[in-house]
Amino acid sequence: MGRGNPKVTGVLPIGLENATKVMSYTTNAGKEYVCVMQVHCDVDEKTLAEVVKKFEGEIYQRPPVRSSVKRRLRIRRVKAIDLMEVKGRLALLRIESEPGTYMRKICHDAGILLGCGAHMRELRRTRSGIFTEKGLVTLQEVSEALYLWRNCKDESELKRILLPMEFALCGMPKIIVDDMAVNAIAYGAQVMAPGVVAYQKFNKGDLVGVITLKGEGVAIGVAEVSSEELENMEKGEVTRLKRVLIPRDVYPKAWK
Template identity: 35%
Template sequence: MIELRESEMALVGNPPEERTIEEIINNGFVVIDKQAKPSSHQVSAWVRDMLGVEKAGHAGTLDPMVTGVLVVAIGKATRVIKNLQDSRKTYVTLLEYTKPIKEEKIKKLMKGFEGVIYQTPPRNAAVKRTLRKREIFSINIIEHTEKRTLFEVECEAGTYIRNLCRDVGYILGQKTSMAQLRRIATGPFNEEDSHTLLQLRDAFEEWKEGGDEKKIRQLILPVENLFEHLPKIVVKDSTVDALCHGAELGLPGVTSISEDITRGCIAGIFTMRGEAIGIAKIRVGSEEIKESVENDKKGNIAKMVTVLMKRDTYPRIWKGR
């Protein structure tokens, strides 16, 4: 983080470490290790009903037979889950051939898919079937036999791995199929962060029936952790409530920023105590913000897209029109 100015921090608000478990449940998320057969929607509904919350939503659909990392936002946190839906995904895939293929040949072919590719969603997809661009960031072969290849692929959200496996077959001149698929990462969250539905249920019952919060706090994380993959801007206490009422973020209200802010990006807006105020679209990059503060310039640098924090959590210091 780039520190731009000092500001006095008041002991107000409700930082993550001071929240009750009820508050975490109503504005948090859990990383589920989805098993085969249930749909992503079913898993989200089971989490919702298990925890007794009004809403739950996931960060990217997994087909029923696909397993792995499924981030499920709970309660108010569902309002910001879309930003994780748009994050990178990583999969491990088992590709099967009808004819033998040598490892060197498939390695060379796979590397050719890295970069921008074109795909049309399959007929059973819940999106419009139009040609679209997606980026493959990396493909690495884990294991290969004559008729099978196990590989890992990191890709842009919305990439269809089944289509990728089919396209490999087109190039080879033979029929290929995706035998198995497992998602091992969504944005900053991976398999090590995930838990089964059974583990979630047991932890929830331990708290409800015995009052032991230890396990449930390890599984259900505060909404702030959903912002890990985003650039960050920290603002003065005097700025917080104005943002909660829909005001734009001005330079005088900023205390520190991430180094990786770019013009037009989405960033998490935080209080000095580490609370998420919401998400904003940024108009200028880190260097421009830094230079503007050093030269005592004013002006707005961001517009709130989603506000999470309840109004009047911080004192109202700003003046309305």
């Protein structure tokens, strides 16, 4: 296995049709990886653990040469990095970070601090937003389910592996709106206090999911007020919409 060709596996959430609208918000919730780093010299476990811990918190990172983004210096936050196991020159790391953090760059930079170099051998994404390896579906299973549907008119496997779009909203607080407010939001109206039926706790500026009484996804927005302020509101805007999810005219119009 060459240094420029690491094995990469793990969780990759994919949205279909209307669900593509929520994917960027879902994956921005953070990621977790298990990474195999190969060090280019012999080093004791204590020294290795001390070096990798230096990458916890806010770090400066320039994307590697082979990347899909512009190579400019940027700040990324590593929430946690742990040395789980060492075998010879191979080290197993668990890393929890915000999106856009390059694990192979962490391995490379750790090698610089060690003074002898290092590179990433393998990488597995164990979590992306709220999605984990629990219930993971392989591409082979997707292919077989699609074959059964197309050729045998059997959609049971597709129903088993596909999740409703609303699952992607599980990682953010919810605001439930009245049925009469849904279509107005579908046409671009903001969520107004009189149309709110219930809500979870949230702060001003938080990303919130707007749903119907039945639990259907309506929109994603940024809270203009906190849930404490909303408790005493009789009128005014509650959110600033970022993305409308529900089609127009699914619910009846409440205006003339």
